[in-house]
Amino acid sequence: MKHFRTQMAVLAISLATAAPLLAEDLQIRNCTWCHGSSAQGYSVAPRLAGQRVDYLANQLEAFSTHKRDEFLLSTKYMWNATAHLDPSTARHLAVYFSALRPESAKDGDIKLVAEGKAIFENGVPNENIAACQACHGPDAQGVREIPRLGGLSYNYLKRRLEDWSQGHDTSGTPMPHVARSLSPDQIAALASYMSFVEGASLEK
Secondary structure: OHHHHHHHHHHHHHHHHHHHHHHHHHHHHHHHHHHOOOOOOOOOOOOOOOOOHHHHHHHHHHHHOOOOOOHHHHHHHHHHHOOOOOHHHHHHHHHHHHOOOOOOOOOOOHHHHHHHHHHHHHOEHHHOEOOOHHHHOOOOOOEOOEOOOOOOOHHHHHHHHHHHHOOOOOOOOOHHHHHOOOOHHHHHHHHHHHHHOOOOOOOO
16 A cells, blocks of 8 residues: 555655646647647748747737737737737747748748848838848847747738737837838738848757
């Protein structure tokens, strides 16, 4: 009987130790339903692989507290997905996904790439539109809490820029102000260019 109790105690300790890992593994599996088994994303769900740790962690927190308020994405999916996500698990998920190598979607309009590249690198000075690379880096690789844009899906990038231009997302990002200055054609050009940008260094 003593031996049996000892075995049960060891089992209980083992399960308690493994519980956080099992929970995070379950969270990862849940994420892959929409973002893909290798986290490369789809046109409606962004690539998570190679994204910045601080950005991912901040966005998970913004979803869970309803600061991100895009109508369909947040209220129908991500608000529920992050409802019971504690900060430690969110950080671990962010670290996991950021370490995966990103692949470029390359699904934009190739004819618009040159225009999009010019806007990304130089902005549009006569329209008071700043260069995107000033914040997101020369290879659209992002830095700290500023996201990696290079290689994200054209449809996702275009939709996000359109959402911002309409004033959606109150999580503190300056992007609604920036996007309001972009025309629909400029948005399409930027999204096309960025979809073709190859994944830059994963160094954080």
